[in-house]
Amino acid sequence: MSTVVSVLTTKDGQGSTSLALSLAWTAAEKRRVMAIDADMSGTGTLADLVSLDFGSRGIGNLFGTMAISGNLLEQQAVSVRSRPRLRLVPGLQGFSGPGVGELLPRLAPALAVLPEELVVLDLGAALAHPRQESSRRTGQAIAQISNRVLVVLHDSPARLVKSIQILKAAQLPQAELVVLESRRGALRDQIHRAIAEHLPGHRLSALLPWDERRAAKAEDSAVPASVPGLLDSLRLAEAAPAPGEANGRKGP
Numbered sequence: 001m002s003t004v005v006s007v008l009t010t011k012d013g014q015g016s017t018s019l020a021l022s023l024a025w026t027a028a029e030k031r032r033v034m035a036i037d038a039d040m041s042g043t044g045t046l047a048d049l050v051s052l053d054f055g056s057r058g059i060g061n062l063f064g065t066m067a068i069s070g071n072l073l074e075q076q077a078v079s080v081r082s083r084p085r086l087r088l089v090p091g092l093q094g095f096s097g098p099g100v101g102e103l104l105p106r107l108a109p110a111l112a113v114l115p116e117e118l119v120v121l122d123l124g125a126a127l128a129h130p131r132q133e134s135s136r137r138t139g140q141a142i143a144q145i146s147n148r149v150l151v152v153l154h155d156s157p158a159r160l161v162k163s164i165q166i167l168k169a170a171q172l173p174q175a176e177l178v179v180l181e182s183r184r185g186a187l188r189d190q191i192h193r194a195i196a197e198h199l200p201g202h203r204l205s206a207l208l209p210w211d212e213r214r215a216a217k218a219e220d221s222a223v224p225a226s227v228p229g230l231l232d233s234l235r236l237a238e239a240a241p242a243p244g245e246a247n248g249r250k251g252p
């Protein structure tokens, strides 16, 4: 069974798609990985970031199906030629989808049978999707299908306040925070204090640099930014846990 890592953010533009892709790309150096663009806002970008030619394939083709099988999902996956162990399911092109609280339970049967060791789901700003029932329900659906839930946050104080509000409302179980630091660590103490005070159930899993030059280079070259030590800092370098040992993932 694959390890499912969900990556989301509280508000677009904080680097979550880039991080999800770096993660999938780096892990695919040695392991088979599937990256799924499940950002339901309608601006699927994961495939664009590796200049993937995907024709008409994409997650939107699965919307009519109640229980999505592994086969159906694999039919939407595109191999990434420059990264042979990586397959990618492109996201929505110009139309928005349901909240992930509705999509993920239907995707669960497919995720349970994929041959990949690691599945990385880009969920975009799922907790703020206008068509969700409630962010609490969305958070529960995410936790249900994920072994790990990474929430990517930018460290600017205004965005952090907003992120805390959204995460408090969602009460996302088992969320791990990945903070992108734009001030070379100058806000680190404040971040630690804010998390301890307002989000006591959330673990700060990684602090990574907000580096515009590197991000622009990755975009221009269509080669995801490599983040040194990323898999180690997220404890994803080791082999996938055996079924049953999975941290937090509940069976269907």
Ligand SMILES: Nc1ncnc2c1ncn2[C@@H]1O[C@H](COP(=O)(O)OP(=O)(O)O)[C@@H](O)[C@H]1O
Residues within 6 Å of the ligand: 009, 011, 012, 013, 014, 015, 016, 017, 018, 019, 045, 124, 180, 209, 210, 211, 212, 213, 215, 216, 219
């Ligand atoms: N670590 C980073 N440092 C600097 N800029 C970044 C970083 N990650 C992403 N960006 C840039 O920020 C913008 C939004 O990134 P993206 O990954 O699409 O965010 P999101 O998926 O949260 O909306 C893009 O222009 C991207 O190049």
Ligand SMILES: [Mg+2]
Residues within 6 Å of the ligand: 012, 013, 016, 017, 018, 039, 045, 124
């Ligand atoms: Mg995104």
